[in-house]
Amino acid sequence: MPPKYNIHTSPVPNRFQSITKSGVIAWEEGCLKCARCVKKECVYKVYEKRSLDTRQMLDTLDSECQDCFRCVQNCPNRLIQKGLNPTYKVLGDHYWTPEIISSLWFQAETGRIPVSGGGYGGPFSGPGFDAMWTDMSEIVRPTRDGIHGREYISTNVDLGRKLMFLELGPDGSIVSPAPPLVEIPLPVIFDILPWSPPREKINLSLLECAQSLGTFTVVRQSDLTPDLEKYLPHIIVHVDGKPENLPPELIKRLRMIEIPDSENVMAVQAMLKEENPQLVVIIRMPLNSNASERALQLTGQGAEVLHLYADEYGLEEVDQPLFIKERVKEIHLRLVEEGVRDQITLIASGGIAMAEHMAKLIICGADALTIDIPLLVAMECRVCRRCKEGIACPVEIDQVDPAWGSARIRNLMAGWHNQLLEIMGAMGMREVRRLRGEMGRAMFFEDLEKEIFATMGKRG
Amino acid sequence: MKTDSRLKRVLEKGHFAVTAECGPPKGADPKVIKSKGKILKGFVDSVNVTDNQTGVVRLSSLAACVLLKKEGLDPVLQMTTRDRNRIALQSDILGASALGIRNVLCLSGDHQSFGNQPQAKGVFDVDSVQLVQLVRQMRDNGVILGGDKLSEPPRLFIGAVANPFADPFAYRAIRLGKKVAAGAEFIQTQCIYNLTRFNEWMDKVRDLGLDEKVYILGGITPLKSARMAEFMSKQVAGMDVPDEIINRMKSVPAREQRQEGIKIAIETIQALKEARGVHGVHIMAIEWEEAVPQLIEAAKLFPRPQV
């Protein structure tokens, strides 16, 4: 039995009121102050807890209300109305939707996975990750470890190059030394943030959390400061300057390092590995139409880990971009076809906003992935990108206490981990390593539509 | 038995009674009352002395009545329930009787908010109807409220007021009946300008047979000017000055308006004399007492009968 991996959670309150979908539009004038006032009968005690946050001029009525409408429907003078909160509507953007952001807030605050009653209320399908369903097991293909075995479902992944076979010397000894592998307990790494307010405290939050989870945070070489030293075992240094400038003693103490793809990237890898043979080198390369070719090439040249990145919307930074899941699928299948898939580790990033994206991207062929914006959202970011424009962060993320920040991210990761277990549990799988590339255990919108609906309405 | 109240005697004898009003001064000088009494003496059967009218502090009605009595007039003591509770009211009634006052007019009084003491606490312990009843009980049964016996009952001719012009109109005659039932013996009405309405009211009064149970004195106030007519129409509570009267006042030049006012008053008095069930007039020449003799002569109500 492998040891159980379990992320402990504990509620971490918001510093700011969160923005919710509906708002109370209460006309106080004319209140009859009924003895049995609907406000007093609120099941959620929303009105009793009422207060005003003057930084945001936000009433707690809005963030605490669960929309049961009893007060709206029972107020004899019809003084309480509820309406759409326009601020919610403009939260985030078309991809980082208000629903995603508020779900991430909820997970970061409570450490619980979003559970709701009353069935699914969302759209039938959608673009990107929404055009895909995962499979489940039932009667003809049951699982051996259902929900109760879920603690024993492994979410560990290995990062590094794997040998396809062992080379043995004439005497039977192994001549090809196994390349270094780094094992992380869940397939998530914290990436460089695409934008953020000043990040001294933010970086500390990420590192503190990565350390407690047993995973890594990618930190730019230029952001490395002496006070981060104690986190070195959980830092992936992203070499954004000259690799020669990296102090050798630093390289020796690192477990992983990331270098941008370039013509001489293999030479840089060699140089780094010479300094520290136990170092796992990640090559960060953009997703585009050449990516599968390049991935194949780098695999052939001995690359260990490829970090395939798309933009914050999961799109390639080219004119006619493909969505990350399609390109990763293509790369994975190409490497499978060439018979080299298992030699290399693929990390994917860009547009991963929900736990389900993690599972789906792994099904499409990634071994692990990195996340960025959700980390900020865990710290109450509203994805307004004001910081990017040089405006002060409305929720003061630059001021967070690293202990608070890391606890929030930890909660979020616990939520994601548990949701990954849900998906795998339903599929009857015990290893996230086995989930990788299992496209046969998924259903794709395009295929199903073609099979079912496109033929309808025809006679016979 | 010959009563001390001249007014009562006049009415009982079936004469058309004439009373006038006398407002006490805003000061302690008795001469003002005396001179007003002198003007009116011989022209009227009784003189009403107002009780801090419109809530303005004036020389007390009781004191003024005594002064007039001394001048040989028959005063009517007006008593409002606004300023005194039942203890004070009953005590003053006894005092008035002892001082030889023989007429009392019971009314609730203008609201204190109109006068120069708007912060005063309005007493209104009893209302006008209750006051009538209370005086009647004191006089006829010799008891005060609660039933305590008086050693000597007061002797008073008991009056009340009626306003045929206030709303709700339909109820006005009923209310008069109520005052009669409470014990009122004579009634003085609000100033009459709208004869039509007054007659309507009188019809109802007659229907109820009240004209045979109580003496009704129509209120007359000669207008001094068109401005006064307008003011009374708009600003004075319970007053009904029809437009035609105002227009008539306006139609004459300013210096002739007083005369026109007198004319209107005379015409009204003539009309009242004709009306069945009207037993006299009550002339309220506000701060214009000198007009009263002229008016009474012109209305052919002079000389007053000897009773």
Added chain:
Amino acid sequence: MPSEPQKFDFPDIKEVPSRFRNALGRYRIAINKSCNNCGLCIELCPYGVYKKGAKWPKAACDHFCTGFTCSINEFYCVNRCPEKAITVTVNPAFEILGDRRWTADLLASTWHMAETGEIPHQGLNYKTGDSGGGFDKLRFIFPKENRGNEEGFEDVSTAIELNRSDDSRPKITIPVPFYLGGMSFGSVSIITMLSRVRAAVALGTFCCTGEGGYPEELMDYDDHIITQVATGLFGVREETIKRVRIVEFKYAQGAKPGLGGHLLGDKVTPRVAQMREAVEGSALFSPFPFHSVYSVEDHKKHVDWIKETNSKALVSVKVSTPTDVDMVTVGSYYAGAHIVQLDGSYGGTGAAPDIAKKNIAMPIEYALPKVHKFLLAEGIRDKITIIASGGIRTAYDMAKAIAMGADGVCLGTADLVALECIRCHHCESGRGCARGIATTDEELTGLMELEWGTRRIINMYMAWRHQLIAILKKLGMKSVTELVGRFDVLAHLDYIKQEEIEGELERF
């Protein structure tokens, strides 16, 4: 064809207004202070929006208001009010009510049907939601000649047969092509449960107990109850299996396919605990799957066990929709099931992880044709009853599901909406449903009355039946059984254009 049912006496409609003081509708009416209490509005409005109030008229039923479209009528109150005291505005609540699947329109129209038993007149879309796919993009193609009049409604049969096998077990015909799905005692209140059961009795159909035991209050209705044997076996006893005419195996549920059932500790009250033979206050998990079923053969043993225990009962198997849903169905048939219930992923009334509801298993709209075609190819389609569930919200969904290959449907959420569920999605939290439907909290349970609940559900389904018959008539069908598998009467808006079809596309 089902055996000719004896003429079933459907219940009457009796108006059952909202439990709450102010029903929610699309429009709100305000009467301002200038109202002179003339009462004209009360006289004018044919929809009964206005009622006499203590002092002034009240727009007590403004959920019946047809809004601005009414302005063409001479009885339009806003124009006619002599004091111009009436204003009509869009209810701001309407923009936040509901979700993509159960839109505000659908909620309001379901409430309307539950209140009046009639099709809503307010211009609400009572046929489809806004999910952007599946049922919401499917439309009936009606032949051009109009058969939509009200004549001969009673000649159209809506009955279906539940036992289509050749075994010796009883035939069970239900006069409507649906029964009510399992909602356990614990997940919903006893009042909710009884309201559903009693409505099922009135409609001559069935209601499933769900996986929370068989409360004794239900005993009077044994003949209309399907009892559920689920993975947790909560409350399952031999005598409960013997009492009923249909026993249902629940392998999975569409809202959380591949996951077990789950009742949070808060909802495990003493009564619930006793019923489930569990400990008060502790969360209850049903495992997934049956720990004794790892193959079709194991499955058959299960079915045999039930058949042994109750020699007259039909066996239903409730499954979700994995990629190989067709194989699962065939497997169930060979294991001896009479009914296979395919539970798609949009239903579910209890708590489920969002990730499961959204992502796991395929929508019912895909699963039905897949299964239907496969069974046809296997030559066993007419030996088994296929019941679709999981996201059937309207009479139109029901008809579409049947046209896509189901014999009938199984319903749950719609009942709760009839009971004024507002779909706040908080059934699972705290004391449970704030509106007293999905709760075991005594105080909250007290928010609803049994007779009220029963009537609301009956009213809604009577309105559904009416709509179903209208659809069948327009299609020229005499029985709902003719509709099964008729893909040709359906079109998907994304793939078929109006000009490409013979007939007319259903509007909305």
Added chain:
Amino acid sequence: MDQKSAGLNITIFFCQQLDANQDANRRVLERELGSRIKFFPLPCSGRIEPLHLLRALETGADRVYLIICPEGACRYREGNLRARKRLAFAQGLIEEIGLEPQRLELIQTTQGDQLTIDQRAHDLLARKAAFGPNPAKLQGSRGQANNARTLEPMNPGTPDVYQGVHYDYSGKKTFI
């Protein structure tokens, strides 16, 4: 001197129905003026309460504007009417403490003008600075966090779950 160059702190409450793109539009000014300008979008100006206005002044605004919809255009029928009355009420209150009531000002927009929120704010900033800094504000700077929960400042029953650096990770798992 105009209000902008006078360095005044401006707070603007506004009805969000006026500018669908308010969040983007107002950024020009937020970038330029930092914490000197604060925007509080309201779902309806009827959501404003006198307390909001007072607290805005108390926490550092020199001038507070409330921008409301044109007459008769309120999405919620009478929100803007109520907003007007509430502002007047707050004005009365600050006048009583000797603060210029004009520091709170109602701006009613006119039917048909298509101004964005930043354009409106620009106009307000360009107005002559009739007042100096607000003598009643409690903090000098308003960039600072102010956690005051004004309606219920004393709630001894709420434990501070987040205390300093140490978390209690031993709490029982709260999965679903």
Added chain:
Amino acid sequence: MITAERKPLSEIKEMIAPYKKILVAGCGSCVAECASGGEKEVGLLASALRMDAKMEGRKIEVNEITLDRQCVYEFIDQLTGLVGQFDVILSLGCGAGVQALADVFAGVIILPALNTAFIGQTKEAGLWIENCRACGDCKLGYFAAVCPITRCAKGLFNGPCGGSKDGKCETDPDAPCAWQLIIERLDKAGRLDLLQNVYPPADWSKQQGKGPRKIHREDQSI
């Protein structure tokens, strides 16, 4: 319910001038209904007082609390343990609330921030009208449930007086004449006969007894 209005700020300021630590205590019942002493009004007054002190360069601390009801000991308990931290409690309760606080916290200075007005009815949003004087001897039965003591400016039992015009009172052209209402309603009820009764003077002893009135019910006290 009992209505009240906030005192002018100048009067409140003068009262609290000597004190530094002030607790503004609202009441969630009657005075909340008439929007003079509820949670919101507490917030507004506290905010205004803080700003005022700041403007005058005084350092004061103003805290806020709103009790469910100030006139009941069980609710006043919400203050127990808090009062000691303050120099003064500024009560936004009615007169009963202020006195109840003072009764419990003897030795603490309790100041009234409201002027208690009357017992009345919420006529419409923002309009409260007095309709009961608590005379202790209710005669509404004779007067078609319109209280002449409260609603007639002169308290006439045998009205209306001569000042009633167009259904309005002579003292206030906006105020309905109570007697007009009485007559109309008696008419509707077919009880105009009641108008002919001469009602005796009221028994004021039930209102102005000896000192504060009290009701003592044996059956209600254990």
